[in-house]
Amino acid sequence: MTTSPINRLDLRDSALDRRTLRASVPRAQVDLSDAVAAVGPLLAAVREHGRSAVLEYTERFDRVALDTVRVPAAELTRAAAELDPRIRAALEETIRRTRAVAAADARPPVTTSFDGGGTVTTRWLPVDRVGLYVPGGLAVYPSTVVMNVVPAQVAGVASLAIASPPQSTGLPHPTVMAAAAMLGVEEVWAMGGAQAVAAFAHGFDDGEVLEPVDLITGPGNAFVAAAKASVRSVVGIDSVAGPTEIIVLADDTADPRFVAADLISQAEHDPQAASVLVTASEALADAVAAELAAQVPAAAHRERIAEALAGPQSGIVLVRDLDAGIAVLNAYAGEHVQLMVAEPRAVAERVTNGGAVFLGDHSPVALGDYCAGSNHVLPTMGNAAHASALGIQSFLKGSQVIDYPAPALAAVADHIVALAADEDLPAHGAAVSLRFAADEEN
Structure with missing residues (x-):
C-alpha cells in the first residue's frame, strides 16, 4: 500500500x-469561544468610537494607516479600466451566469383564497441595506464580490456596501475594486476583519459616514465569523462559516x-x-x-x-x-x-x-x-443539513398580507373564540366577537 x-x-x-x-x-x-472573547472589546470600541476605532484596528492588524476608509469613486473606475482583459471576460461570464440562476429563483407573491372572500398573500420584500464582506488573507476573491452582489441586486436590494481589507496601498485589492465597479457598486470600504463587521452593524459618522446595514453576508476567517456571531442580535447575518x-x-x-x-x-x-x-x-x-x-x-x-x-x-x-x-x-x-x-x-x-x-x-x-452560475457562498460545518447557499432568498424577507371581509371572518369566528378561551386569552376572542355584536346593533 x-x-x-x-x-x-x-x-x-x-x-x-x-x-x-x-x-x-x-x-x-x-471553537469560536476564544475568538468571540477576543473580538468583544473590538466590537465595543467600534460601537462607541466609530471610524476612529476602525482606523486604529486597521493600523494594528492590517498594518496600514488610512486617511480615509471609503474608497474614492475614481479608484474604483481606475481599477476597472486597468483590469486584465482576460479577467474582465471571466468576470463578465461569471456575472452573466450567476445573474441568470439568481433570476430563475425569483419569488413572486402568492395569494391563497378562503370562503367568504378572505385572502392571505405572501410577498417577498428585499432587505433595505446590505453589507457584503469580501475577505483578503491567503487569496484574492473578486468572485466573492460577484457571489454576494448579484443575488442581492436581483432581489432588489436598494443599498449595497462592500468591505474588503486594505492592501499596502491603503485600498482593497484592485481586482476586488474592479469587480465592484463592473457591478455598479459605488460604496466600497477599505476595512476588514471584525472591525468591518462591527462598522457594518453599528455604522459611524465621525469624519466619514457609514450607515448601518440590515444584513451582513460573506465569508471570512474565525474572527470575522466570531464578530458576525456576536452582532446577530443587532443585524442579520447569512451564517457563521x-x-x-x-x-x-x-x-x-x-x-x-x-x-x-x-x-x-x-x-x-x-x-x-x-x-x-x-x-x-x-x-x-x-x-x-x-x-x-x-x-x-x-x-x-x-x-x-x-x-x-x-x-x-x-x-x-x-x-x-x-x-x-x-x-x-x-x-x-x-x-x-x-x-x-x-x-x-x-x-x-x-x-x-x-x-x-x-x-x-x-x-x-x-x-x-x-x-x-451557482453560488459559492455555502453552509459549512454540517449546516447544509438545514441551511442554504447564498442566493436571492438570502436577501428577501417574507411578509404576509391578510385581507378578510366580514363574511370570511364570520366563517372562523367561533374557532377563534374557542381557541382563545382554551389559551386563556379571552380578549383575543372578544376582539372578534364585538365586531359582530356591533354589526347587530347597527
Missing part, C-alpha cells in the same frame, strides 16, 4: 446511524487523478480546509493516495495543501458499499459534495444534505467557485 499524505478511516464495519456517523467522519473542530470543505463520493469508475486534483483544489484555500474522500473501493483509495503524493509537491501552495490534507479534518473514508457512502454524505452535510460515481444523477437524488452537489468527471468544485 502506498504511503498516504492523508489520513484513512475504515467505516466498513461501522453502524450507519446519524449519531455514529456524525461522530466518526473527519471534520474541522472549530467554518473552514471550507469538500466531500467526494467515488467508485471504481472514478479517475483517481481527478479525485486527487479536486481534493487538492479545496485544500489550497486554507490549512484548516477539509478534503474528504468516501469510497467502497480500496483500490481507488490507494490510487488517490498515490496521486496526492505525486500532485501535492508540484502545487504552487504545496505547504498549506499538505497541512490541510494531513489534518484531522481531512481523510479517506472506506465504506462497505454505495448505500453506506450516501449515508456518510448525508451525515456529513458538506459544503461541497462531489459525486464521481457510475450514475451520479441517480445518486444525487438520494443526497439530501449538501450545500452544492457536483455531478461527474466534468463538474469539479472549481467550476462552482467561479463560472457554473
Whole structure:
C-alpha cells in the first residue's frame, strides 16, 4: 500500500446511524469561544468610537494607516479600466451566469383564497441595506464580490456596501475594486476583519459616514465569523462559516487523478480546509493516495495543501458499499459534495444534505467557485443539513398580507373564540366577537 499524505478511516464495519456517523467522519473542530472573547472589546470600541476605532484596528492588524476608509469613486473606475482583459471576460461570464440562476429563483407573491372572500398573500420584500464582506488573507476573491452582489441586486436590494481589507496601498485589492465597479457598486470600504463587521452593524459618522446595514453576508476567517456571531442580535447575518470543505463520493469508475486534483483544489484555500474522500473501493483509495503524493509537491501552495490534507479534518473514508457512502454524505452535510460515481444523477437524488452537489468527471468544485452560475457562498460545518447557499432568498424577507371581509371572518369566528378561551386569552376572542355584536346593533 502506498504511503498516504492523508489520513484513512475504515467505516466498513461501522453502524450507519446519524449519531455514529456524525461522530466518526473527519471534520474541522472549530471553537469560536476564544475568538468571540477576543473580538468583544473590538466590537465595543467600534460601537462607541466609530471610524476612529476602525482606523486604529486597521493600523494594528492590517498594518496600514488610512486617511480615509471609503474608497474614492475614481479608484474604483481606475481599477476597472486597468483590469486584465482576460479577467474582465471571466468576470463578465461569471456575472452573466450567476445573474441568470439568481433570476430563475425569483419569488413572486402568492395569494391563497378562503370562503367568504378572505385572502392571505405572501410577498417577498428585499432587505433595505446590505453589507457584503469580501475577505483578503491567503487569496484574492473578486468572485466573492460577484457571489454576494448579484443575488442581492436581483432581489432588489436598494443599498449595497462592500468591505474588503486594505492592501499596502491603503485600498482593497484592485481586482476586488474592479469587480465592484463592473457591478455598479459605488460604496466600497477599505476595512476588514471584525472591525468591518462591527462598522457594518453599528455604522459611524465621525469624519466619514457609514450607515448601518440590515444584513451582513460573506465569508471570512474565525474572527470575522466570531464578530458576525456576536452582532446577530443587532443585524442579520447569512451564517457563521467554518473552514471550507469538500466531500467526494467515488467508485471504481472514478479517475483517481481527478479525485486527487479536486481534493487538492479545496485544500489550497486554507490549512484548516477539509478534503474528504468516501469510497467502497480500496483500490481507488490507494490510487488517490498515490496521486496526492505525486500532485501535492508540484502545487504552487504545496505547504498549506499538505497541512490541510494531513489534518484531522481531512481523510479517506472506506465504506462497505454505495448505500453506506450516501449515508456518510448525508451525515456529513458538506459544503461541497462531489459525486464521481457510475450514475451520479441517480445518486444525487438520494443526497439530501449538501450545500452544492457536483455531478461527474466534468463538474469539479472549481467550476462552482467561479463560472457554473451557482453560488459559492455555502453552509459549512454540517449546516447544509438545514441551511442554504447564498442566493436571492438570502436577501428577501417574507411578509404576509391578510385581507378578510366580514363574511370570511364570520366563517372562523367561533374557532377563534374557542381557541382563545382554551389559551386563556379571552380578549383575543372578544376582539372578534364585538365586531359582530356591533354589526347587530347597527
